[in-house]
Amino acid sequence: MTNLGPAGAPSTTIAAIAGEVGVSVATVSKVLNGRADVAAGTRARVEESLERHQYRRRNRRQPGGSGQIELVFHEFDVGWAMEILRGVEEVTTHAGLGLTVSQLQGAHRPSPGFLGALLARRPLGVLLVLCHLSGVQQQQLRRDGIPFVVVDTDSATSSSVPTVGSNNWNGGLLATRHLLELGHRRIAVVSGPRDVLCSRARTAGFRSAHEEAGIPVDPQLVRYGTFSAGTGLEHGLHLLSLPDRPTAIFAGSDMQAIGVLRAARQRGLRVPEDLSVIGYDNLPLAAWTTPALTTVNQPLRDMAGVAIQMLLVLTRRNELATSRIDLVTELVVRESTAPPYT
Amino acid sequence: MTNLGPAGAPSTTIAAIAGEVGVSVATVSKVLNGRADVAAGTRARVEESLERHQYRRRNRRQPGGSGQIELVFHEFDVGWAMEILRGVEEVTTHAGLGLTVSQLQGAHRPSPGFLGALLARRPLGVLLVLCHLSGVQQQQLRRDGIPFVVVDTDSATSSSVPTVGSNNWNGGLLATRHLLELGHRRIAVVSGPRDVLCSRARTAGFRSAHEEAGIPVDPQLVRYGTFSAGTGLEHGLHLLSLPDRPTAIFAGSDMQAIGVLRAARQRGLRVPEDLSVIGYDNLPLAAWTTPALTTVNQPLRDMAGVAIQMLLVLTRRNELATSRIDLVTELVVRESTAPPYT
Numbered sequence: 001m002t003n004l005g006p007a008g009a010p011s012t013t014i015a016a017i018a019g020e021v022g023v024s025v026a027t028v029s030k031v032l033n034g035r036a037d038v039a040a041g042t043r044a045r046v047e048e049s050l051e052r053h054q055y056r057r058r059n060r061r062q063p064g065g066s067g068q069i070e071l072v073f074h075e076f077d078v079g080w081a082m083e084i085l086r087g088v089e090e091v092t093t094h095a096g097l098g099l100t101v102s103q104l105q106g107a108h109r110p111s112p113g114f115l116g117a118l119l120a121r122r123p124l125g126v127l128l129v130l131c132h133l134s135g136v137q138q139q140q141l142r143r144d145g146i147p148f149v150v151v152d153t154d155s156a157t158s159s160s161v162p163t164v165g166s167n168n169w170n171g172g173l174l175a176t177r178h179l180l181e182l183g184h185r186r187i188a189v190v191s192g193p194r195d196v197l198c199s200r201a202r203t204a205g206f207r208s209a210h211e212e213a214g215i216p217v218d219p220q221l222v223r224y225g226t227f228s229a230g231t232g233l234e235h236g237l238h239l240l241s242l243p244d245r246p247t248a249i250f251a252g253s254d255m256q257a258i259g260v261l262r263a264a265r266q267r268g269l270r271v272p273e274d275l276s277v278i279g280y281d282n283l284p285l286a287a288w289t290t291p292a293l294t295t296v297n298q299p300l301r302d303m304a305g306v307a308i309q310m311l312l313v314l315t316r317r318n319e320l321a322t323s324r325i326d327l328v329t330e331l332v333v334r335e336s337t338a339p340p341y342t
Numbered sequence: 343m344t345n346l347g348p349a350g351a352p353s354t355t356i357a358a359i360a361g362e363v364g365v366s367v368a369t370v371s372k373v374l375n376g377r378a379d380v381a382a383g384t385r386a387r388v389e390e391s392l393e394r395h396q397y398r399r400r401n402r403r404q405p406g407g408s409g410q411i412e413l414v415f416h417e418f419d420v421g422w423a424m425e426i427l428r429g430v431e432e433v434t435t436h437a438g439l440g441l442t443v444s445q446l447q448g449a450h451r452p453s454p455g456f457l458g459a460l461l462a463r464r465p466l467g468v469l470l471v472l473c474h475l476s477g478v479q480q481q482q483l484r485r486d487g488i489p490f491v492v493v494d495t496d497s498a499t500s501s502s503v504p505t506v507g508s509n510n511w512n513g514g515l516l517a518t519r520h521l522l523e524l525g526h527r528r529i530a531v532v533s534g535p536r537d538v539l540c541s542r543a544r545t546a547g548f549r550s551a552h553e554e555a556g557i558p559v560d561p562q563l564v565r566y567g568t569f570s571a572g573t574g575l576e577h578g579l580h581l582l583s584l585p586d587r588p589t590a591i592f593a594g595s596d597m598q599a600i601g602v603l604r605a606a607r608q609r610g611l612r613v614p615e616d617l618s619v620i621g622y623d624n625l626p627l628a629a630w631t632t633p634a635l636t637t638v639n640q641p642l643r644d645m646a647g648v649a650i651q652m653l654l655v656l657t658r659r660n661e662l663a664t665s666r667i668d669l670v671t672e673l674v675v676r677e678s679t680a681p682p683y684t
Contacts, residue, residue, distance in 0.1 A: 067462075067463065068410075068440075068442065068463070076424060076427060076428050076431070081424065082418055082423065082424050085418060085443070086418050089418070089443070089444065089445060093444060096459060098410075098442045098444075098459075098460075098463050099442060099443055099444065100410065100440045100441060100442050100443075101427070101431070101441055101442075101443045102431065102435060102440075102441065103431060117438060117440075120409075121409065121410070121440050229630045255630075258627075258630045259630070261632055262630065262632065265632055265633075285600075285627060288571045288597075288600045288601070288604065289631075289632070290603055290604065290607055290631070290632040291607075
């Protein structure tokens, strides 16, 4: 049984799958279209049969499709999303492709309804930013011949999914080394969510720099939260109220760092004279804070550009040379770091 | 001659237009598709004939088209574009429509090639942000049955183009009244580009507030530039070097205001003790600057929401109740304004 018959010949495969599993053709079709109204057990048996026969829908693989790339964000946040959008749009416009943009309102996985609507638009390819497809959803796209690439800082992504990220451990190491070299000995870290791997990788880099220097890390100076300015303000206020407060804070994002700057101001501390602050991302606005932020450059626009180039290679049915690329992070020293007050 | 024949009947209109003008069918087709390779005189005669016969392409008006809305930005800037994108995407996703996003890299009018690529995607409708279609381009969209709406702060837009804006004159008035009420008498304004009407409207509001208070405006305190932080820094440094420097600066955007904050810091002036600063837009980051910005709220997300709702009404072939809506601007007082130092 195969569905690679001559062009135009009606495929008998859906019927064959239906016969094998013992369900109607309509049910197989519902599973193929990602519809929710199929019992879980039935769906699993149909999926299993489709996978075993490596079923691929031929009509989705024809050239002259929508000419659209789908860019899916986990959310439209303040700086990140715009940098990614700029990097992707530059390439798609040059390639004569349209760019359809959507967001998951903070979720890290598309709902079946969301993905169904996306697939109904028959995109050439899908680029996911800080979000992932489930195993079943990945199969669904493969079956439709729609390639996908992920932009994520989470380097534990399955190697079977082409992913572009950046070296978070190195970013944490560089930022912390800089503070240690300036003479700081009580350094706090406010990282992103504890269950997001990039947060843990940066914190691991923070610890490694301390180990290199033979300086212990005080556990109460290691904090986790969202990447927002609000988290930076909240943890900053708490850290700066400690009896033995830190002389430097390494934030998990530029937005968090902006919240830490606010906390320092509310506590009557000058930056960098009384407190050093380092951000992460190097968004355009990091050069314009008061004082201008020392930060770790995460090359978002380049990451976006590399990811969309990978996706275009896949849409042309070519193989990728490598499926996992981490771009380099670098320290950008501006005004918010200095030796500790003595 | 009409092209409103029974469904499915081949339209003879292009041939009739070609015959009337004395050109080939291919030439009429090129004009319809916005192709550049038609002599200007020929194009004008074809356009004239198409308009006179109110030619409309039937195939573009069928339901079940792309289901895509095109959102065209004049550029992807730091805060504005993301606010608009959020407001539009919320509505299109709810309506089950895809959202295709592009930008003109700072141009205020799409090139023929850009518009041709957009029309080839057969969108349901087009939303333009801070950019406009030429008269010929407007005809092209009308002919294809593709409605369009503009989001712009420029209230001089032709009344035949549905437009959503905000009241700039009122914004300038409110900001300047606030500074005058605090006791400021030497107030500078750094506005957007002089050839953009919203800049002039805000400056007019600035002048009106002075007139109300019977206080003259010093012409050397009225500046124009781009809406960027760099412009704010440059004009800020210059204004703060004047022998009789202003005690307050009203900026044309929050980004400009951030540049002014930087200029004050470079001149060793404290905000708001030595200098009051007001921004414009009320971007999310305005609450997080040091000090937090007093600014004029331009309800960008609401403007985007109203505009896309208008566009959806038009895509359903309904009439709009009104074709020009200005949303209200409001003053948001935070930390960057205070009475002048005495």
